[in-house]
Amino acid sequence: MRADAQRNYDKIVAAAAEVFTERGMDAPLDEIATRAEVGPGTLYRHFATREDLIDAVVKSWMAQIDSAATEAVESDLPTREVLQKWFNTYVARISRNRGGPSKFATAMGKPDSPIYSKCEVLRLANDRVLTRLRDKGALRADVDALEVCRLVGGVAVVADQAELGPDDVSSMLGIVIEGLLRE
Amino acid sequence: MRADAQRNYDKIVAAAAEVFTERGMDAPLDEIATRAEVGPGTLYRHFATREDLIDAVVKSWMAQIDSAATEAVESDLPTREVLQKWFNTYVARISRNRGGPSKFATAMGKPDSPIYSKCEVLRLANDRVLTRLRDKGALRADVDALEVCRLVGGVAVVADQAELGPDDVSSMLGIVIEGLLRE
DNA sequence: CAGTATACGGAGAGTTTCTCCATTTAGCAA
DNA sequence: TTGCTAAATGGAGAAACTCTCCGTATACTG
Structure with a gap:
């Protein structure tokens, strides 16, 4: 170049x-x-597209996601609290810029999107956390990381569009977390 | 006129x-x-705005929402199944047109939106269903209808934007439902 | 330092939103 | 019926944004 x-x-x-x-x-x-x-x-x-630009801007966020995932994997706290913290970090990260959650939600699971590789980072980070908790026997067996990315991403999209505060986000995430825990 | x-x-x-x-x-x-x-x-x-037009178009949908809610309230099926059916109907209804879920998600809880009255219909319908199930002792006590509207609306937004099929929607709703049931 | 591949940038075409106002029309009163 | 007036029309066009084309300028190479 x-x-x-x-x-x-x-x-x-x-x-x-x-x-x-x-x-x-x-x-x-x-x-x-x-x-x-x-x-x-x-x-x-x-x-060539807005998403290509987003991809470049967002590159530096991914290390932070990974380190938050690692922290969650290594945590000794109760499962609920681990997930509460991890999901909140996840949402905060992808919500840094208005309109951001929607971009990720749209690209999640679409291999030809310019930001697909970033979505994969998100999904794999989530997978690490969920796998660890499942191995500890704390989660339902059939929980899929992609699905959880979408669900938590949905919370982020709604919060972004409706301009909700962190408390509303936490309590919505609380419901999702209850739904993931082993009964 | x-x-x-x-x-x-x-x-x-x-x-x-x-x-x-x-x-x-x-x-x-x-x-x-x-x-x-x-x-x-x-x-x-x-x-005056796109939303005013949407409000007019969507007027006729609301009776259907109400009758689906009534059906859910009167149902004798297990709670899980009642909610699965109700939420699926809810999502299908607001997802009828591409871009629709996002409009409702944005307006939900914003009294000055032109489609606020329609969001209220959605919220109240949800409230009827949830109140009934809570009274039966089937749900967690602190479940709030607005919050559930947002969460389920988030599922609809993600499904709409990522072009997911009914199966993906149902399984995401399944997680939400588990999160709402009394432990 | 000259030649060439590479990169620049801005004019402008295509979309979509939204407004203004000269013109037309519906409804009414005589 | 006819004529008046308030109400309604519709389309030209301004404004915002996206995206392309291509004549001009610049960085690297030998």
């Missing part, structure tokens, strides 16, 4: 992160181009 | 119902105007 191209790529990703934070993940791409001091053509050459 | 205005109002609602079915609830309003053989100005005078 030519040096100027790399420079512009980085400027665009930085500008996108800013604009997504300020105006949500449905913010006008032209504003991102302007903020990056770049023409729209340049933005669209680097990122 | 003048006779020609009434005529156009009806034509617009009929056209909207068609177009929403074909192209989802985010379909261009101008297409609805064209289909109704009416200028955009006329459409916007009758319905």
Whole structure:
């Protein structure tokens, strides 16, 4: 990649992160181009679709997801509390920018989405946590990580769109958690 | 209301119902105007926002929700099955048009939304069903209808956006249901 | 330092939303 | 019936956003 191209790529990703934070993940791409001091053509050459840009912005989030999953796997707390913390972190992470949960919910389980690889990170992190708890005998046997990603993602989407606070999210997650625990 | 205005109002609602079915609830309003053989100005005078139009289209759905709730209340089946049927009907109803679940999820609990009254119908129907089951001692005591609307609505949103089939919906609802039952 | 592949950027076309207002029409009163 | 007026119409067009094309500019190579 030519040096100027790399420079512009980085400027665009930085500008996108800013604009997504300020105006949500449905913010006008032209504003991102302007903020990056770049023409729209340049933005669209680097990122063919909005999702390609999101993919780049979101790359740095994934390490945090993984470390939260590891913490959950290694935790000695009661299952309820482990899940409460893990799901809350999960929701907070994907809800960082307005409109974000919806992007993940749409791409989850769609291999041709530009952000599919990120969804896989989410799903695998969830799988690690759920597998561990299931092995301890704390969960229902038929719980599937993809399904849980969707369900928890649904909570995140609703909270995002209806502008709910953390308490509402926690209590919805509480119901989901009860539904996952071994009876 | 003048006779020609009434005529156009009806034509617009009929056209909207068609177009929403074909192209989802985010379909261009101008297409609805064209289909109704009416200028955009006329459409916007009758319905200031997209949601006002949705409100009119959706009016006829609410009786069906109510009768499904009544059926659930009067049912003698096991709680799990009553809820499975009721929630599935609920989701199917609000998912009739692509993009629909998201509209309801956004408006739920927002008194100034044009479709708030419809959300109230949904919430009250849910409340009837949940109250009945709670009175039978089948549900956790702290279950709130609004919260359940949101949770089930979240399932509908995810299913709509990720284009999931009825089986995926049922199994997600299964988890929610387990979470609601008295332990 | 010249040549070439690569990248730039902005003008502009295509969509969709929404408004304004000159024109038309329904309903009414004489 | 006719004429008046308030109500309603509809389409031109402004504004916001997405996305492309291509003439121009720039970075790397030898």
